[in-house]
Amino acid sequence: MLFLLQTEKPFKLSNYQLGLDYAKKQDALDELSQYRTQFHIPKDKHGNELIYLCGNSLGLQPKSTKSYINQELEDWANLGVEGHTDAKNPWLPYHEFLAEATAKLVGAKPIEVVTMNSLTANLHFMMASFYKPTKERYKILIESDAFPSDKYAVESQLRHHGYDDKEGLILWKPREGEELLNYEDLEAILKTHGNEIALIMIGGVNYYTGQFFDFKRITSLGHSYGCKVGFDCAHGAGNVNLDLHNSGADFAVWCTYKYMNSGPGSLSGCFVHERHAYDKDLNRLTGWWSHNKDTRFNMRHEFDVLPGAEGWQLSNPPILSMAAIKASLDMFNEVGIEKLIKKSKKLTGYFEYLLKDLGEDTIRIITPENPDERGCQLSIQVLKADKSLHDKFTEAGVISDWREPDVIRCAPVPLYNSFEDVYLMVEKMKVILNKN
Ligand SMILES: Cc1ncc(COP(=O)(O)O)c(C=O)c1O
Ligand SMILES: Nc1ccccc1C(=O)C[C@H](N)C(=O)O
Structure with a gap:
């Protein structure tokens, strides 16, 4: 299915009509095309722009980032400690300046989001509150091919609470010969084990396949069995419509260095549903920044948690x-x-269309076909390939990534990638795979 810019209705054209001229025309018609110029696009040693399709790993740097950071460096240089209150953007409440835009981006209310720590750390902090195992209900359900850090984190939570990390972990697996997960299988797991599961923790957009899960469906299913439900949205924030508040999820975490273009290792985002906002009994690991802002600096004050x-x-x-x-x-x-x-959806649809022309004997796209069940990433399984193939892409000026055993992940990011990028990538792929 291909979505063209001139029409909302999908229809097919011949490859000739969908060539370089077509790509250039779509870029000219694209109302967001000027945003590309607001990013630093990495270049090769000859000064030519690379085809950067790796925003699923590290987003590119907006040109404005430097001035935002410089503002803080200047205020620090000129004001020292007084910057906490007197900087142009005072540091004490700085995280508050991010709340509204973050909430909008992930479909939450400002009271439900905060920017803090790193991603895996936040996952642990959320589990400190929402993974409350009992003798009868202590298991954690996760997708079988979760990002390793998530899997290690939930396993270590099981051990931390004295449970066996194999026996306590329930994996939602794809069916034999498939990569994508099926909701009927999840329903079947919950039917059998729902009363033993304390927490369902799913990578909202799977890092490997790019499958974007139905948060609402998973959450209501989990809640109907009394489980808490959380999502790792590392591959979702800034990429898909997360609609976190309406999903009803108990918590979500994400990083800001992928689709949120905020720099390597940058801080993580965290969502806690509004219904938990005033629950002071909810166990949490705290520090002085969890404390009431009005009395935080009174120091000897008894702990008073922020809502x-x-x-x-x-x-x-x-x-x-x-x-x-x-x-x-x-x-x-x-x-x-x-x-x-x-x-x-249009950009990734175009990419998908061009890739499919390479033939099923060469590549297979393992990402869902339905545009509502994926973000911009396509995971391309290259048959009979190994990592040396990916090295050839890199040499040809395409920045993507390789995930063992045989998948190239490419993410055309709508803020800075063009239809031409996508076209050129597939042309290079044809040369490398001898398909031209
Ligand atoms: C789904 C997912 N979880 C966890 C991580 C690890 O994040 P961090 O190193 O920021 O804790 C990543 C990316 O690195 C990821 O994609
Ligand atoms: N933060 C990183 C630092 C170094 C190398 C990779 C990463 C990634 O983010 C990997 C990404 N999470 C992935 O989906 O593969």
């Missing part, structure tokens, strides 16, 4: 990293996630 996701903060945050997040969020706020998703 909402802010109440999960521990430490005063790194402002330089937050400044990079602010630069990126300001851009997302200007564009709006709806427009991005609209372009994303």
Whole structure:
């Protein structure tokens, strides 16, 4: 199925009509095309722009990021400690400046989101509150091919609470010979084990296949059996419509260095559903930044937790990293996630169409075909290939990534990738695979 810019109705054209001229025309018609110029596009040693399709791993740097960070460096140089209150963007409440735009991006209310820590750390902090095992109900359900860090984190939670990490872990697996997960299988697992499962923790968009799960469906199913439900949205934030509040999920976490373009190792985002906002009995690991802002500096005050996701903060945050997040969020706020998703579906649809022309004896796209069940990433299984193939792509100026055993992940990011990028990538693929 191919979505063309001129029409909302999918229809097919010949490959000739969908060539370079077509790609250039779509770029000219694209109302978001000017955003590409607002990013640094990496170049090869001759100064030519690379075809960067790796926003699923590390998003590109907005040109504005430097000035946002420089503002904080200047305020630090000029004000020292007074910057906490007197900086242009005072550091004490800095995380509050991110809440509204973050909430909009992930479909939440400002009280439900906070930016803090790193991703796997936040997953643990969320599990400290939402994984409350009992003798009867202690198991954790996760998708079988979850990102390793998530799997290690849930296994270590099981061990931390004194359970066996194999016996306590339930895996939602694809069917024999398939990669994508099937909801009927999840329903069957819950029918048998629902009363033993304390927590369902799913990678909202799977890092390997790119499958975007139905959060609402998983959450209501989990809740109907009394399980808590959380999502790791590392591959979802800034990429798909997460609609976290309406999903009803108990919590979600994500990183800001992929589709949120906020720099390597940048801070993570965290969502805690509003219904938990004022629950002071919910166990959590806390620090002084979880404490009431009005009395935080009275120091000897008895602990008084902040309402909402802010109440999960521990430490005063790194402002330089937050400044990079602010630069990126300001851009997302200007564009709006709806427009991005609209372009994303067209761009990825075009990419998919061109790839399919390579033939099923060469490649197989393991990402769902339905545009509502994926983001911009396509995971391309290259038959009979090994990593040396990926090296050839890199040499040819295409930045993508390789995931063992045989998958190239490519993510045309609507903020900075073009239809021409996608066209050229497939042309290079044809040369490398001797398909031209
Ligand atoms: C789904 C998922 N979970 C966890 C991680 C690990 O994140 P971090 O190193 O920021 O904790 C990543 C990416 O690295 C990821 O994609
Ligand atoms: N943060 C990184 C640092 C170094 C190398 C890779 C990463 C990734 O983010 C990998 C990504 N999570 C993935 O889906 O493969």
